[in-house]
Amino acid sequence: MTAVGNGAQTAGRPTRLPRSARRKQLLAAAQEVFVAQGYHAAAMDDIAERAGVSKPVLYQHFPGKMELYLALLDTHCDAIVAKVHDAMRGTSDNKERVGASVRAYFDFVDHESEAFRLVFESDLRNDPAVRQRVERVEQGCIAAITDTIISDTGVSRSHAELLASGLVGAAETAAQFWLAGGRQMPKAEAEALVAALSWRGIASFPLQGESA
Amino acid sequence: MTAVGNGAQTAGRPTRLPRSARRKQLLAAAQEVFVAQGYHAAAMDDIAERAGVSKPVLYQHFPGKMELYLALLDTHCDAIVAKVHDAMRGTSDNKERVGASVRAYFDFVDHESEAFRLVFESDLRNDPAVRQRVERVEQGCIAAITDTIISDTGVSRSHAELLASGLVGAAETAAQFWLAGGRQMPKAEAEALVAALSWRGIASFPLQGESA
DNA sequence: ACTGCACGCCGATCTTGACCTCCACTGTGC
DNA sequence: GCACAGTGGAGGTCAAGATCGGCGTGCAGT
Structure with a gap:
């Protein structure tokens, strides 16, 4: 096409x-x-x-099919992590940060849907080399958000990581769903919706320290 | 093992x-x-x-490898959807519903991690038959939550679906992360954390009607 | 301008590996 | 003692990744 x-x-x-x-x-x-x-x-x-x-x-x-695939993967792996990092560093307003992160995912899906599918729908996760790279991407995104959560809410690292993984999963799955559904909604609208969901979820966290 | x-x-x-x-x-x-x-x-x-x-x-x-795989897939596909459905029908308190849904995912991951990996980390998503079943699972989960969101918040179906996909993604990714990290946290604690995140995210939604 | 050279490219081929069936054996009921 | 049903190991087929001898084109030197 x-x-x-x-x-x-x-x-x-x-x-x-x-x-x-x-x-x-x-x-x-x-x-x-x-x-x-x-x-x-x-x-x-x-x-x-x-x-x-x-x-x-x-x-x-x-040299072979695998090397070709890995070369492609490496080209795109850093992109999404960098975007999330930028979203974190671009502002100090946490609400803005959430919005920018969500926008990063939707941008990635919208403008580079091929790369997105390559990374997140790979049918080679069982291969160690591929698995390592894909996990590194998700770990990178989670880590970027984790640090912010820790410094702004004071929850433990393990808790922050789990929360970050939840936020990442929400953005990722929602973006994927939006793409799979044929972009039946303006991008900005979808972004706003998911950002609102995420922000409301995470915003009030420092208030209620969770008991171990 | x-x-x-x-x-x-x-x-x-x-x-x-x-x-x-x-x-x-x-x-x-x-x-x-x-x-x-x-x-x-x-x-x-x-x-x-x-x-x-x-x-x-x-x-x-x-008859063949594919049929064997599909038989296996079919055995487990309904399980997670049924659990989410039960979580929705088991109570009318929405906070409880969120908690039960999250617990459903973590239970699935905890007790049937093999089935979970079989469904969600399949390296056959490209095959039409498998793709159909896996998508049906996610669609089923999303649909179950979507109906509740619609009836309790009055947002449009497309918006509710996107929100539901976000919640599902959060639970799914967090559960996966918890499993991949080696269950470094008591299951109930992780459930409570993700449930809190999700509930805070979705709870206040009827209050702020979003413009089309 | 003419000739020889070097290089990138192509068609046809090999081989491996995995799915899927055929000959010999073993234990049981009459 | 004998027939028989079901099992176990050896082989066929085919697809797909990986590779060799020819061809045509652009360039340098006289």
């Missing part, structure tokens, strides 16, 4: 690309196929065909 | 089981292998060996 570079290229014109450009094009094609089919169902033939090249070219750029 | 029925059985004693019992045992063995290895990495040989039988027996009970 959203054509990669040159898409299905003319049979008579085998375009000759410099290595760097070819590599980027291959990554783009691989991303489309991996997202559409999942890792296992995606065949190297599909990726090569999508890029308009043959398989040997693929193997001249990447 | 958690031995299935008779575990690795003695080579000299080919135990003879009635069909029903054999089937249940095969399902149990398959569940262990699928959870431990994931669908793709799990080999039919492994499952047969784990059950202490040979492959033909497996194929006399299930």
